[in-house]
Amino acid sequence: MSHAPRFPFSAVVGHDDLRLALLLNAVHPRIGGVLVRGEKGTAKSTVVRALASLLPALDVADDCRFGCDPAAPDPQCPDAPHGETATRKPAQLVELPVGATEDRLIGSLDLERALTEGVRAFQPGLLAGAHRGVLYVDEVNLLHDHLVDLLLDAAAMGRAHVERDGVSVSHAASFLLVGTMNPEEGELRPQLLDRFGLTVQVAASREVTTRTEVVRRRLAFEADPAGFAAQWADADAELAEHIRAARDRVEHVVLPDSELRRISALCAAFDVDGMRADLVLARTAVAHAAWRGADAVAEEDVEAAARLALPHRRRRDPFDEPGMAEDQLQQALSDAAEQADEQPPDDPDDDPDGPDDGGPGGGSEPQDEPTGPDGGGGGEQQEQPGGGDSERSPVGAGQSFRARLLEVPGLGEGAPGRRSRARSRSGRTTRATTVGGHGLHVTATLAAAAPHQAARGRSGPGLILRSDDVRRALREGREGNLVLFAVDASGSMAARDRMSAVSGAVLSLLRDAYQRRDKVGVITFRGDKAELALPPTSSVDIAAARLRSLRTGGRTPLADGLLRTQHVIRTEATRDPQRRPLVVLLTDGKATVGVGGATGSKQAVDDSLRAARVLAGTGTAAVVVDCENGPVKLGLANQLATALGGPSLRLEELSAENVAGVVRAVSGDSGLAA
Incomplete structure (x- = not known):
């Protein structure tokens, strides 16, 4: 079957670092792959797909599902021993979709043979298909973490190991791994970033001449793909020969x-x-x-x-x-x-004290301490009596810390993440069921059918199944949540040391949300109204940047802050109904502005409590972080927590180092539980 021509690799304009990184991995796949970071519309996918056309064609054993080279077959190949016939095939570009399951990636029990022949046989996954070719993952930052781990393990070792459903298989999986991502849609954890061999940042050129040429070539390709590819065929063939020659040479290059x-x-x-x-x-x-x-x-x-x-x-x-x-x-x-x-010294033991500490990275230069996005922060600010309306400069973030886990109770079904318990298509199997579940529970299905085989007249291989034998797998994993930070930025909170501590706490919680793959939003309230400072996003870089510019001062429209939070939750529910919200409210509870701008402390407090009860009535999980300080405490934040149906924590209790255990955002039976 013929395929439509791909955009030629040689015709790509610019992106020199990206092209070099891909070519070097094509020469030496053990480098560990390429992660391509860049904004949308920068031809990331186009360049990656073009690379596959340059890779040398492969001889593949005809009777091997794992792409073995007949001249040097994998001694542990599940399909070994191989016959003598082989077919020459182009190198494969295998694409892993974001919604792929673990079974699709690494392979699984061959259900057809298990159910018809009663034998355990392995059905290869995408890792086997990518052997000796390219495995491409678009939007790799949106792929579930455990699938990324599996990918990177296989890329580093050149092998895939499968232990599941009673099947134990190891097969060769040497491939060029390429992941592309838009950082605005969320980052990879630093631990996963390190596992990619090379990383390239791409951006659209700001040079008019370059942009013009990009558009000219793209339009020419769309008008006549075959003709355009033919124009660049010689250049691509020269690159392909260069890759082949470099592959032959790489094993003999000396590293002095x-x-x-x-x-x-x-x-x-x-x-x-x-x-x-x-x-x-x-x-x-x-x-x-x-x-x-x-x-x-x-x-x-x-x-x-x-x-x-x-x-x-x-x-x-x-x-x-x-x-x-x-x-x-x-x-x-x-x-x-x-x-x-x-x-180097002839005998390393001659220098028992080790290398001089003054070498690179050895401490001769002072090292910057991580202090969050804005470690400094303006001049001294004095809290004005009565919470006046004067505006203060942005405050610096206080010391960050490892935040304790704030978890939505119950069992959700949201996007894969690392915060709250959830039913999952790819998590661990907890049990078999006849109702609901995700996918077939093979072992339980076979066990249910086995006792009835004699009665059903089975006389040969295979099983005779009935519909009531079928068992489905209940799987449980973790989900990411919508975490909304509602931050009181009014005059009563504006003392520099207190707002600095609050900013540091929010940064710590943002870091935690990043690691747990949440979407985060920030709502601030000060003066006469609440403001959506950061619409919900998966990019904590953007969240941190917005937090840097947080301004304080003025009165406290707490009720409006809670109502605005509810509005954001309702809007997000139409976009992603499965993502459960968690509200983290940071305030001292001293409301001074009621609904509609009404003044008077009692009216404002009553309105805030009513708004809190309305929010609680939607089943939203919430945590109140009590920021009140001083010798006399009114306890208004505790009243808010009671109205919201969630716990109240002191600011210092957000640190996992200081407080043991797990905080559940709503105690007891909230109606969210499964």
């Missing part, structure tokens, strides 16, 4: 000890965790040397590799800026050059 020391010095200078960066940098430098036709790695190869392998490994926190400044790289390269030129 001086360049290995340069690599180690660079990784130490950037203070990367573990040794993965050193290995990736070495493999990438070797591939780069092979690509340029050299027999040994040189400084230029290490520098090119560092640009692709190190920037994302510096990002340990969701609020760290991605990337790497050019002057910082050049300084590190300069320092590493001194290390590369040094001769």
